[in-house]
Amino acid sequence: MKLKDIIAVLERLAPPSLQEGYDNSGLLVGSGDDAVNGAVIALDCTEEVIDEAIRLEVNLVIAHHPIVFSGLKRFNGKNYVERTIMKAIRHGISIYAIHTNLDNVIAGVNGYFAKQLNLADTAVLRPKENILQKVIVYVPIEHQEQLRSAMFAAGGGQIGNYDECSFNVAGEGTFKANDDANPFVGERGERHIAAEVRIEMICEVFKMDKVISAMKKAHPYEEVAHEIISIQNSYNRIGSGIVGNLEHPMKTDAFLNLVKEKFNLSIIKHTRILKEEVRRVALCGGSGVFLLGDAKRAGADVFITADVKYHEFFDADNDLVLADIGHYESEQKTGELLAAELKHNFNTFAVHLSTINTNPVNYY
Numbered sequence: 287m288k289l290k291d292i293i294a295v296l297e298r299l300a301p302p303s304l305q306e307g308y309d310n311s312g313l314l315v316g317s318g319d320d321a322v323n324g325a326v327i328a329l330d331c332t333e334e335v336i337d338e339a340i341r342l343e344v345n346l347v348i349a350h351h352p353i354v355f356s357g358l359k360r361f362n363g364k365n366y367v368e369r370t371i372m373k374a375i376r377h378g379i380s381i382y383a384i385h386t387n388l389d390n391v392i393a394g395v396n397g398y399f400a401k402q403l404n405l406a407d408t409a410v411l412r413p414k415e416n417i418l419q420k421v422i423v424y425v426p427i428e429h430q431e432q433l434r435s436a437m438f439a440a441g442g443g444q445i446g447n448y449d450e451c452s453f454n455v456a457g458e459g460t461f462k463a464n465d466d467a468n469p470f471v472g473e474r475g476e477r478h479i480a481a482e483v484r485i486e487m488i489c490e491v492f493k494m495d496k497v498i499s500a501m502k503k504a505h506p507y508e509e510v511a512h513e514i515i516s517i518q519n520s521y522n523r524i525g526s527g528i529v530g531n532l533e534h535p536m537k538t539d540a541f542l543n544l545v546k547e548k549f550n551l552s553i554i555k556h557t558r559i560l561k562e563e564v565r566r567v568a569l570c571g572g573s574g575v576f577l578l579g580d581a582k583r584a585g586a587d588v589f590i591t592a593d594v595k596y597h598e599f600f601d602a603d604n605d606l607v608l609a610d611i612g613h614y615e616s617e618q619k620t621g622e623l624l625a626a627e628l629k630h631n632f633n634t635f636a637v638h639l640s641t642i643n644t645n646p647v648n649y650y
């Protein structure tokens with residue numbers, strides 16, 4: 287197994303282009319052609335996690351948080367980041383981080399968070415902009431089916447729970463090939479009129495390259511007439527946070543108890559309980575208080591996140607219950623999601639969930 291095969295599966299789940307500008311997700315140590323014999327999956331890549339990989343005799347650590355965020359100028363073991371990287375390199379262990387790109391897909395950190403609480407009708411709390419594009423292509427009528435199929439197979443035409451979505455209209459195309467051309471139909475130097483179909487298809491921006499190359503491969507013409515257009519439609523599957531509904535309303539204290547139990551919490555910090563029951567729940571694993579306004583606008587009864595500062599609790603302003611369950615706690619299940627994804631794709635690849643609690647915060 288090559289490292290790049292593992293990475294391809296992870297990046298299909300969470301395309302790296304979806305990471306935030308400040309992030310440093312991706313392959314931090316190692317190279318795609320390295321052979322991998324197994325992986326440890328952890329929330330944080332620490333020295334202890336590298337030790338765990340050594341003990342388990344596997345040569346890959348996959349972590350949610352990137353151990354390297356900013357530039358490193360020297361490697362002399364003066365801080366935990368340098369020591370972790372040095373140890374990994376010395377032992378031939380690769381490190382891969384899948385951070386805000388995994389936060390930004392609905393099937394990622396927050397989708398898995400929502401699953402623990404059985405939320406239904408989920409949507410992203412703050413959709414990322416400019417995620418959708420449309421491709422329009424003109425093809426001879428008799429080749430339309432093969433072209434559509436190739437583009438669908440590459441990921442074009444997926445809208446929510448529907449795929450193979452396209453719009454098709456028949457018309458006439460004209461062209462005149464010059465002396466250097468090698469036209470599929472018609473003669474050089476003469477105007478040709480062809481019965482063509484205009485196929486339109488929506489596509490997530492990070493899949494467009496694949497769709498365009500599949501389109502060019504499946505199209506009979508030398509020059510493929512096509513247009514790629516940015517569209518402004520909001521798209522509730524890519525972005526920050528998540529909101530959804532409990533199947534049945536729950537007493538607020540019973541709900542908080544459920545959260546405690548599911549995430550093995552000793553404490554939840556929260557603002558005043560406002561209503562007897564909760565039904566609509568907003569979540570953001572990690573530091574998500576920037577989404578407080580979005581959670582209010584989405585009509586959430588409660589917003590669960592982490593790293594909430596004292597004055598930020600005031601901003602809940604009796605509009606919802608703002609609850610802080612701890613950064614590690616809110617994201618601790620993320621490893622299970624990654625392990626399931628890898629096991630689903632590679633049934634013989636050894637995947638270990640780290641048993642190290644990397645939470646730097648303790649409660650007394």
Ligand SMILES: [Zn+2]
Nearest residue numbers: 571572573617
């Ligand atoms: Zn985090």
